[in-house]
Every structure is written in C-alpha cells, then in structure tokens.
Amino acid sequence: MLCDTRLTVRLRQVLERRELKFVFQPIVDLSRADLLGYEALMRGPADTPLHAPEVLLGEARRCGLVRELEMAACTGAMHAFAAQNLPGKLFLNLSGPAIAAFSETEGRDLLRNVAEAGLTPGRLILELTEHERVEDAEALQSAFVALARHGVGLALDDFGDGRSSLRLWAQLKPRVVKVDKFFVHGIHNDRRKVEVLRSILNLSTAFGTAIVAEGVEEAEELSVLRDLGCHFGQGYLFGRPAERPGTTVAEPARKVLDSCKVAVLPNAAPRGDLVETVGRLKVRAPTISVTSTNAELMQLFAQHPDLQAVAVVANEHPIGLMNRRQFVDRFARPYSHELYGRRPCTLFMNDAPLRVEASTPIDALITVLTGDDQRYLYDGFILTENGRYAGLATGESLVRAVTERRIEAARHANPLTFLPGNIPITEHIGRLLGAGGRFAACYFDLNNFKPYNDLYGYWRGDEMIKLAARVIAAQTDPSQDFVGHVGGDDFVVLFQSEDWRERCERVVHTFNTGARALFDAEELARGGFDSEDRRGFRVFFPLTTMAVGVVHASAGQFQSPEEVASAAAAAKKIAKQSGNGIHVAPAVCLHTLPEVAIAVAS
Structure with a gap:
C-alpha cells in the first residue's frame, strides 16, 4: 500500500505520543432543558x-x-472527558468494524x-458511523449484546442521510x-421536514x-x-x-425551552388520503366495436337504458365516444334507420373525446374545466389503463370531484392569499390551549366589503382582500404569531407577541389608509359610495375599513378551539x-356559558 511517508510517520508519532x-x-x-451529555470529536x-x-x-x-486511530481516539476522549469532570454521557464515534471487534473479547478491552x-460503562454511548460499510450486522449485534450487559449504549448517526439503514435500526x-x-x-x-421528523x-x-x-442552529x-x-x-x-x-x-437555547409559547408550524398540506x-x-x-353498425349501437342503447355514452374501441383501445342523446335523436329522424342503420357506428362518433389514464391525479384535470372543449360535460370521458379501455366517467362526477378537492384545499390554504385556512387555524388554537400559555385571538373583518x-366587481374586491392579507402579515412576528384566512374578508391572527394591541392598531390604521387607493375619486370625495344593501335597497355606505x-386567552379560560x-x-x-375599529372582549370563561356564547356568535 502506497503512503505519504512523512504523513505516515507523523500519524504514527501522534498515536504513539x-x-x-x-x-x-x-x-x-429538550424536555428538561438539561444536558444529556457530550459528543467527543x-x-x-x-x-x-x-x-x-x-x-x-x-491517512489512517x-x-x-x-x-489504531479509533482505539486511540476512544481511549483519549474518555480520559479527556473524565479529566474535566463533565456531566452526563459521552458519545464516541466508531466504525462498524471497530465496534464488532469488541466481540472478540466480549468487550473486556x-x-x-x-x-x-x-468512568462507568453506563455513561458511554458508542455512535456508529459510516453505516454503508456495515457488512456484518450480525457480528455488530453480537458485540452490543455483550456491551449492553454492562450498560454501554449504541447510537446510530446521521439517520436519513442516505447511508443509514432502517434495517440496522430494527x-x-x-x-x-x-x-x-x-x-x-x-x-x-x-x-x-416536519412530516419526516414526525414519522421518525x-x-x-x-x-x-x-x-x-x-x-x-436557529431558535425557530x-x-x-x-x-x-x-x-x-x-x-x-x-x-x-x-x-x-x-x-x-446555553442561554439562547434555554430561553426557547423555558418558553410556554408554541412554534408556528409551516402550513399543512391537504390530507394524504x-x-x-x-x-x-x-x-x-359496455363498449362497441369499431366494426359494429349503427343499428347494433341502437340496440345496445336499448338494452342499457341508463347508459349515457358508449366508447368505440378497436383492439381494446378507445378511438371515439358516442353520446346517447345525440345518436338517438339523429337516428329517430325519418328514414335515418334505412339510410344509416348498416353503416359503421363511427359515422357519428366524437373522434376526439377526452381520454384520461385512471392513475392521473384528479388535481391534474383542473385545467380541463377551463378548457375550450366542454363536450365532456355531457358526453363524459374515457378512462384508460396503459392506453386500453377501462371504463367511463361523467362530466358531473369530474366537476364534483375537482370542487371537493378545491374546497378541501381551501380549508388548508386560502387560494387567494395562500394563508392557512380553517383546519390549520383550528389545529394551532388547539396547540396554544394545550400549552397553557397566554395568547390573543384576533378576528379581523372588513366593514362594508360586500x-x-x-x-366595483370581484377583481377590485380581490385586491381589497389581498391588501388586508399583506397589511396583517406585515404587522405580525412569523416566529410566534399565526395568521390565517377563514375565507372572504375574514382573517384570524393568533398573537403570542406581547405587543399584540399595538400591532392590531397598526393593522387597522394601515389598512384604512391603504384601502382609499382602491376607490375612485368620486367616492373618495363623498366619503362613501352608493350600493345595494342586503335587502336590495340602494343606500349610501361609508368607505371600507377594518374592524377587529x-x-x-389565558390558561383554563377555554376548553376547545371552537370556544x-x-x-x-x-x-x-x-x-x-x-x-x-377594535374591541377587546372582557375576560370570561366561555365554557361555563355555552348558550350565551353560541347566541352571540350567531
């Protein structure tokens, strides 16, 4: 084996001396805000x-x-650790072969x-490194059975970096x-990353x-x-x-661990299911063959009165789609049976139907709903598996499924502002209540928005809502304040910042000033605008402003997020x-007065 002679000699000197x-x-x-121990490097x-x-x-x-290097490091680290009388456990990095070698003497060395x-063996944790080189897991397991009898622990390093193995863990x-x-x-x-750590x-x-x-590295x-x-x-x-x-x-870490404030988690995705x-x-x-006639197609529709469409297939592959109503209407005309009955069923078919692989995510078809070709709404569309016919689906079922997906997604994140929706808001309130700390639940709404x-129309209305979202977000601390969008012009902020009142005042003032730019000069000069009220009467409304x-909330005041x-x-x-503009409710234990709370909330 070729080596750099000078480095090799120096390495041997380092080990010998x-x-x-x-x-x-x-x-x-993290739970006790105390030291577990130290890793020796x-x-x-x-x-x-x-x-x-x-x-x-x-070089080794x-x-x-x-x-030799690993044994020297192991021994030297133990002596240096003990010399300082450091508390807790000592973590030592060792390769698989080095740990397995202990089995030769049952760990006596x-x-x-x-x-x-x-030191005592119970204070020692051997940290397995270089997992990809563990070729004899059985020998490693035998070594640790012997060492564990004396209290020595084992740790797996860098789990999740691509080298570590779930099999080794088990x-x-x-x-x-x-x-x-x-x-x-x-x-x-x-x-x-939150979900990965939860799984681990x-x-x-x-x-x-x-x-x-x-x-x-960061407090967050x-x-x-x-x-x-x-x-x-x-x-x-x-x-x-x-x-x-x-x-x-260290004080920066202790400050976080001692705090009763909960972390603001990144927004949740819709449920995986x-x-x-x-x-x-x-x-x-059922399908009909490309070689069948129109008369045979008519007979197929007669046999299946609930069938709204039929796929035309050739060698198991769909080539077109026939709508029941259109075909029957055409075939019911005078002399149509005589003229077209024996002709191929492809004569009147839609030769460019919507074809979708059954494995396609429903979300991928959102663009279909806004496309120019809307025939799928009454024809339905064809489902395939590896290009072969698998069945039909209706346009109604597609619209319903996409709508359900959008509603579910909106409950997690508002599609206009991308702020967390109802489900994350409820989850965060639950976490705040579970922590037992103090927080301010603020409900922001716009006056005269409808x-x-x-x-002015929906486009200008959306700009007003987005302005509200920007103003609210700008006045919150993302490390401790949670901003959610309930829907429409309603927002919820769960403040853990101590200066929540001042932040609310700044939100209201900044929005009320900025919203003026979304009115025309005539309405600004009048200080308001004419529009219909909820009863349909034309009345005068002041300029749109914000209320909160x-x-x-303090410990024990509320029992559930709904309260x-x-x-x-x-x-x-x-x-x-x-x-x-701002109303702060007096401290009341709401769960003791549920009837009053429901009446007021409604």
Whole structure:
C-alpha cells in the first residue's frame, strides 16, 4: 500500500505520543432543558496537516491504521472527558468494524479502558458511523449484546442521510438515533421536514428509541423540535465543539425551552388520503366495436337504458365516444334507420373525446374545466389503463370531484392569499390551549366589503382582500404569531407577541389608509359610495375599513378551539357595530356559558 511517508510517520508519532486532542459538543434534553451529555470529536496536533479529522481518517485508511486511530481516539476522549469532570454521557464515534471487534473479547478491552479513565460503562454511548460499510450486522449485534450487559449504549448517526439503514435500526435496537441535520435545517419553514421528523418520532416510539436532532442552529428550529416532541438536540445553538465546553444549557437555547409559547408550524398540506386519482370516478360500461353498425349501437342503447355514452374501441383501445342523446335523436329522424342503420357506428362518433389514464391525479384535470372543449360535460370521458379501455366517467362526477378537492384545499390554504385556512387555524388554537400559555385571538373583518364588491366587481374586491392579507402579515412576528384566512374578508391572527394591541392598531390604521387607493375619486370625495344593501335597497355606505375583535386567552379560560373561535367572532361583531375599529372582549370563561356564547356568535 502506497503512503505519504512523512504523513505516515507523523500519524504514527501522534498515536504513539498520544497527541490527539478532543473537543466536546453538548447534547441537550429538550424536555428538561438539561444536558444529556457530550459528543467527543478528535483533532490532530494544531498547525499540522493532520489537525483536521478528515485528514487523520483519510491517512489512517490509506495506511491501514484505522483500528489504531479509533482505539486511540476512544481511549483519549474518555480520559479527556473524565479529566474535566463533565456531566452526563459521552458519545464516541466508531466504525462498524471497530465496534464488532469488541466481540472478540466480549468487550473486556473497552471496559478496562472505561475503568482506567474513571468512568462507568453506563455513561458511554458508542455512535456508529459510516453505516454503508456495515457488512456484518450480525457480528455488530453480537458485540452490543455483550456491551449492553454492562450498560454501554449504541447510537446510530446521521439517520436519513442516505447511508443509514432502517434495517440496522430494527436489527441493532440502538438506544439513540441521530437525525441528519438536513431534516433539521429550516424545519420551521418546510412542512415536508416536519412530516419526516414526525414519522421518525413515530418510529422511535415503536422501537423504544430516543431521537437526537442534529444541526440545530436557529431558535425557530428548536421551537418546532420541542413542540413536535423531539427528545434531544445538538448543534451550534446549544454550543460549538470546544475543548472546555460549558456545563449548562446555553442561554439562547434555554430561553426557547423555558418558553410556554408554541412554534408556528409551516402550513399543512391537504390530507394524504384525499390525493385521489381519476380512477375512483370510473363507471363500468359496455363498449362497441369499431366494426359494429349503427343499428347494433341502437340496440345496445336499448338494452342499457341508463347508459349515457358508449366508447368505440378497436383492439381494446378507445378511438371515439358516442353520446346517447345525440345518436338517438339523429337516428329517430325519418328514414335515418334505412339510410344509416348498416353503416359503421363511427359515422357519428366524437373522434376526439377526452381520454384520461385512471392513475392521473384528479388535481391534474383542473385545467380541463377551463378548457375550450366542454363536450365532456355531457358526453363524459374515457378512462384508460396503459392506453386500453377501462371504463367511463361523467362530466358531473369530474366537476364534483375537482370542487371537493378545491374546497378541501381551501380549508388548508386560502387560494387567494395562500394563508392557512380553517383546519390549520383550528389545529394551532388547539396547540396554544394545550400549552397553557397566554395568547390573543384576533378576528379581523372588513366593514362594508360586500357592497364595495358589488359596486366595483370581484377583481377590485380581490385586491381589497389581498391588501388586508399583506397589511396583517406585515404587522405580525412569523416566529410566534399565526395568521390565517377563514375565507372572504375574514382573517384570524393568533398573537403570542406581547405587543399584540399595538400591532392590531397598526393593522387597522394601515389598512384604512391603504384601502382609499382602491376607490375612485368620486367616492373618495363623498366619503362613501352608493350600493345595494342586503335587502336590495340602494343606500349610501361609508368607505371600507377594518374592524377587529380580540379575545385575550389565558390558561383554563377555554376548553376547545371552537370556544375561542366563537368568542373572537362575538368580539368582532361588537367591533363592527361600535365603529371604533377594535374591541377587546372582557375576560370570561366561555365554557361555563355555552348558550350565551353560541347566541352571540350567531
């Protein structure tokens, strides 16, 4: 094996002279805001080419000194850890072969080194690295059976980075699994990462394993991890690797962990069980061959009185569609049977029907509804599987399915403002109530919006709603305030910001000023406009402004999200009637007066 002679000699000197240095990075218990322990990271001598750990390992691999380097690092880290009397557990990085080698002596060599360092085996966690090189999982499992008897734990590193294995997790039964930092970075802005971590946490419950989230750098990331129930965290927010690390949780992290405020999760996607395909619209229907005659087609319709259309097929592939009503009307004309009865059924067919693979998502057909060719509404359309005829579907069922999808999507995110809809709003209120902290539920609504919309049209009305959304969002703190769009001109903000009152006042003032630009000069000069009221009478309305009803919730005041929503809606109603723009409801335990709450809310 060819090696750089100078580096090899220097590496051997480092090992013989025990010149490895060690830094320690804290791992924090998120539920107790306390230290779980530290991960030891080796370094070579400073100001030398071997200082970086990747250079040390690379040279050791080239020269066959990996085992020696790992054992030296393991022993040296234990002594450095014990010398500082650091609290908690010590995480040591070792490859699969190094851990498996302990089975040769049933772990006696490792346990001896632990004792010499003045530690107990129960404080040691061996962190398996380089998972792709685990070729003998059975030997690794045997080694840990022996070590586990003495209390030594096992951790899997970088789970989810493409190298780690769910099979290893299930087979080795580690005490700890570390989630790769990719899934932690920016988790407060990425719903997909939230769902990935939720799935991993569900697995950890099934396997009885603790989860460490690696790479925690932002307070917002930590807030999400804490609220999702992640067990432990590691990253720069808790502390950078240091020769003499702190023995308490860093203040920025402790501030998040001690807070009763809940994280604002990125907006939820519609439920997965509603991601449906067009195949669910399929209606089994007979077909007619391309070689059949019109008389045979007429007989087929007579045999199936409920059949609205028939697909014309050639070698199992649909080539056209025949609408029942159009065909029967044409065939009922005088002499049509004599003239066309023996002619091919392709004579009157629609030779360009809508054909859709049954596996196509329903959402993909939204553009069909706005297309120029609307014949599918009365003809229906053909479903295929790998190009072969599979059945028919009606235009009515397609319109209904797409509408249901849009309604469901709107409950998660408003299609105009893209703000969270009713379901995320309800979920977030539930999380706030569960945390037992204080928050302000604010219900924003526009005064005289409907008559404005009637006068100026939907396009100008949409601009008014989008203005409201921008103004509200601009006055909130996205790290702790949740903004939702109930629908129409109704918005809900769940403030955890202490200065929620000032923020509400700024929203109302900014909107009322900005909304003037959406009126014509004549209405501005008059200070209002003429439009129809709800009874159809032409009346004068003041310019559109904003009103907000506020409920300041505290622990124990409400029992459900519905109670909060009812109280906020009642406060909004008073705000609209008062003309002051803002109404803060007095503190009332709503669940003790359900009849009053319902009456006011209605």
